[in-house]
Amino acid sequence: MKKMISVMIVGSTMLVMMLAGCGREATVDHSGHDMSHATTPTGTYKDGTYTAKSSPDERGAVGEIILTIGQGKITQADYKGIQKDGKVKDIDYGKTNGKIENQDFYKKAQQGLKGAMTYGPKLVETQDVDKVDSVSGATLSYKQFSEAGHKALEQAK
Secondary structure (H helix, E strand, O other): OHHHHHHHHHHHHHHHHHHHHOOOOOOEOOOOOEOHHHOOOOOOOOOEEEEEEOOOOOOOOEEEEEEEEEOOEEEEEEEEEEOOOOOEOOOOOOOEOOEOOOHHHHHHHHHHHHHHOOHHHHHHHHOOHHHOOOOOOOHHHHHHHHHHHHHHHHHHO
């Protein structure tokens, strides 16, 4: 009899745990962080323009996003990387003193810049920062984009 009661208690406990686990689906970002709390359903943002910056990376560069919300949805997302000296990462990014001194470094920097330029349009398309995939060569920019994007959308709630 005691064995039967123990089996019923263990079985009931397992059932409750399994059902509790079905309560919500976790949303995980590319670094494995639970972002379920940060997600807002599409169409619930306040109209306006929102600007946010990421934390600086190890070189002091930040990512900045400017989001435009219209009728509760993201209608425009402009993302850019800004170097420690305040210069926007552009065609000169990866040059030293205005010259390409290391072709491989310049090529990688420009590849990363090209990848980062896809993040804004992809956000408009998906309406969800967590549904924008990281681009190879622009992983650090993605982390900054994601952080700045979440901050801007938090303002828009």
